[in-house]
Amino acid sequence: MNWQQACELPYYGGNDLGANWTRAQTVFKLWAPTASAVEVQLFATGTDGEPGAAALAVHAMQPAGQGVWSAAVPGDLQGVYYLYALQFPDGHQAVVVDPYARAAGANGQRGMVLDLDAAAPEGWQADARPQIPAHARAVWEVHVADFSADEHSGVPEAWRGTYLGFVPEDTTLDGDGRHPTCLNYLKGLGVSHVQLQPIFDYATVDETKPGGYNWGYDPLNYNVPEGSFSTDPYHGEVRVRECRAMIAALHRAGLGVVMDVVYNHTYHTDSWLERTVPGYWNRRWPDGRITNGSGCGNDLASERPMVRKYLVDSVLYWAREYHIDGFRFDLMALEDVETMNAIRAALDDLPGGREILMYGEPWTGGGTYLEGGARPADKRALGTLSDRIGFFCDDTRDAVKGNVFDAGNAGYVNGAPQAGYDVLHAVGAWRSGAHGFRPRQAMQVVQYVSAHDNYTLWDKLAAVARRPGYDTPDADLLAQNRMAAGICLTCQGLPFLQAGEEFGRTKHGDHNSYQGPLAANRLDWQRAHRPEFAALTAFYRGMLAIRRAFPRLSGAAGEPEPFLLALPGWLIGFVPETEGNDPVGQLAVYYNPEPTRQWVTLPSGTWRRLCDGVHAGAAPFGPLCRDALELEPRSVTVLLAE
Template sequence: MQRVDLFPTHEYGGYKLRAGRPYPFGATVVGNAVNFSIYSRYATDCTLVLFHNHDKTPFLEIPFFKEFRLGNVFSMMVFDLDYENIEYGYRMDGPFAPRQGHRFDKTKILMDPYAKLIAGRDVWGKEPDWINNYQYRSRVVFDDFDWENDLPLETPVNDLVIYEMHVRNFTCGDKAGVKHPGTFAGIAEKIPYLKELGVNCIELMPIHEFDEFENSRPAPDGHTLYNAWGYSNVGFFAPKAAYASTGKYSMQVDELKNLIKKLHAEGIEVILDVVFNHTAEGNENGPYISYRGIDNKTYYMLTQDGYYFNFSGCGNTLNCNNPNVRDMIVDSLRYWVTDYHVDGFRFDLAAILGRDQNGYPMANPPLLESLAHDPILGKTKLIAEAWDAGGLYQVGSFPSWGRWAEWNGKFRDAVRRFVKGDEHVLDDVKERITGSADLYASANRGIKASVNFVTAHDGFTMMDLVSYDGKHNEANGEGNRDGDDNNNSWNCGWEGESTDIGTNFLRHKQIKNFISILMTSQGIPMVLSGDEIGNTQFGNNNAYCQDNEISWLDWKNLEKNADIFNYFQKIIKFRRQHKALRYEYHLGHSDWRNLGMPDFSWHGVKAWQPWNTYNNLTQAFMLNGRYADSDGKPDDFIYVAMNMHWEMHGFELPQLPDGLKWHVFANTAMAAPQDIVEPGYEILIDNQWEVLVEARSIMILVGK
């Protein structure tokens, strides 16, 4: 059967047209036509502008006839377009009245906010033609990727081990050993490495189209500083072309989908770091890319006199709780799940998503509620960075409807302080290790709401956390004023790289202490890419602008710091083998099933006496594996002795039920390879009553 509603009714400039379908927004192939649809509440007229690929001047501009407008939507079908070889944009007419919030300018050619393919920055670092008056160019996408039987994996959130990575930094560095460095294809080549490490989820720093040349400038030493991290969206529906080796052929969509399909085949999920809090258009002095010229008053939070609110710290704030913008965000997220099979999202500066149109925090933000209950996102991981640059800090109080997890910044701070030897943080660190019940026990959130981490892209890498007392951001060109001063770091006695064997041993041990606590804590652990090979940024704790050796993983470190990689690999495996480390809801700290011992218990240097500590720096905990049975088979007992004190101490061991013995899995005080064993091959200890834990060391025992 042929459809009867696909006959042209109009003609313009040699192209046949008819009134389009308002929904879906964007450019959609329908039969032998492309349906263009865009909304603007305040525009008076709209023109579709068509270019041959890369041309500076359009070959045709088609006005939307009056009968092509329904409500506030302009839609039109254009027949027989060679859509693989065209780029399109819009001109919008309407008032230019900034004090009323309107900035229409029909001299500007605007990108489609729903563009699923964006050209103009196809090859990373290739200087754009700044004279071109259409920089970010919408294209029509081929969206018929063959997924075969792939779907999002729906791994239980409490089983995840997340690996946060940047597309370029992961494989641009020395000895990365890939054919296509810095691209989606490069990550695909590294899948065997990720499998070997044992993570089952990668979290990609922003991969929506952005402009690495936004605010690019020369550094003090002459090299170019870029917007390398990409926390500044050009579009919300298109992948970053220059992150694809095939971007120059406009095949970035297929390349990214292929990466996700391959990761899924190996059991690895994909979470996208999404930036819905602002756009790359900046403040009133910024460029016209799309939103500003299409419907400024709809897309942005504006002050009463038409200036941009700046809760993002980046010049503007997306008007997330405007109903139309809210719909766009939902459409975007649904698109990434349905078309890209993405498993989850981490929302940058998510507190902004809960502000009303005047910037005030809402009790029940409709956007967040919509996302929590959205049917397509029903099994999608939703993770909030629960603060913003406007001072709203919602760790533990982010509106969740039982669905939202959070980056637990308090875990990071407490664990950093504890491991460096801060005597005032024990109570706090105990909350963090047990899944932050103080933050997440209410509202049916549970342990699964807590994404635990020690390091993330913001701040020091783990190696730098133990190598620098202060940040060293001179290369960023701001006189070392940028970046956080509150790092809770300790350089282990020498600032920066050291050749001293003792210093380096202590640093490696501290790294192993961090990862030991992270992997034995309740909550979802997140590892920063490169920490497993002791990656350094040379003390730079804000490397957003560094597309060079400062940020790129130096894969020579895999050999140099083989002991760190080995430790990470084994402790990740240990976590994934022990259900007792991966509870979904908070523990009772009692023997509520009468299994002989509590599900979880704290201990000091004396068993069952957690108060018995040295300087609040000696503490142990035990998980009763009988509470973590699966298929009727109980897990092992796990005992973790943490001595962050600067002297060695004996830890009296809690006695196991008859028939079970304590075995050593890890001891960070030991030199590799005696520091950790293959999970399942733990070594029986002679003295079942006490272990000696060296200064600043952790021992992990298994009772079996």
């Protein structure tokens, strides 16, 4: 199917695709314009291997216009499982799970009719997104299983590694009552949002067997929560209820929830989507070969009208029915600009929707072919992409700690101070256009030094320093770690942290642990409370407090780039702009990448420290200083004028 043929298929603009339940009947609707016949098959269970498994009925679906097939089945079908069986004019047949399914049985092989109200945890109707000022935003990324799987997490054993691992509010290390873990820990860290690695139903973990692990970038059913994170994968309503309970618990703690979404590809090239309308959903080269810009075998053709609609509908569904506070787009450059802008506009139309975050990776995993003049949503498209769609800045990441694809390559904080040229531009959120892209506002830039991909920050620093002892709280690595965090948390933009970065998280040199084991990926809550790493966490906590207390650091209100101070060598100093000439309340920030102490001249006025490179907090400490100051080795220093 070529671009012209795809565009000639009828477009359906309704919002009722899927299984529309009422107590009196369920109306099934499927967009399948090239099918010659469609029927819906009903089952008692989600798999044939369960007690009571039986095929209940088959109902022919009728053409309803605009490529849609429809069937109204009387009676209360809540909890009934279903599939669509399609026939095509060329004689081939296909059986598919409804692309708009809201629940599913084990391993996502059958959709389930769902009464969403019946799948709500207690108090769900009162759940609301927390109100978080733009300048106070900071994202902490974690995998659901990693969060609470540790046997020392204090979470009840049956809930470890599940959605419910986020629910207890007072967990401590081995239940000692003194060292907070999981949600109890997060409440005091100072981040504003938790970004969850994929929580939609993915293909590579067998939900019926314990111990499976994958990061989840292998989509199966986009609108169904992953069953391996639930306490019961067989009954489709359980995963829905428990996923919502997790989100509600994070909201009660004042934390927003960002959902990592993978709309660029499906796990199977022969996905439910592609089976439903063969040749339509996957992007292809002009010679008919399926493109592989995702590196996973296929790309979804977001530029095609019904693919774009599907992506918009899916995001809106999660925002409405799960109260999601933000969306992180995997390989966002495989989506086209028009689709991304359509998603942004649709979210904006929701109550409070303008506060829902959107950002993504502005790159691909390989070549692709966008049709009809569509433009990829990468850094080169920032002039046409909504300025409230952000992007991960690999330029900041690599400048601070070294290139992620070369284990030994150093950055500004760990042996390559000449990378300070790029750090200078990172301070103002790259709005100078130095690398050929120009954000239109600071908060488009996601400032980070580690995420789930590649080495953890601690492991990267250890690799550059050639220190094999990943579990040793090496003083040099701790200083480099503090400095990397200090830079990200004083640059303008949206700060982003990999979970555990703040306590030297290690995967012992594994740079791609996407298949597990869980033992290598889980957060180590004992490590978090070892004195040297707990001190590192305290530094992060203090820097986050500074950022909240001094909004102008973020640039979220449209502040100009900071005023840079003239300093020798590769030292960097800057003063965030403020109104008026009164120095009282002004900030000055200094970066020293050298392994020795360095003297700097101070702006006029009297100053006290908010951060000295080791300790940080929103309350000034230490003696007054004026004229000049000696900076600690490999440090970030923040001063407040009094």
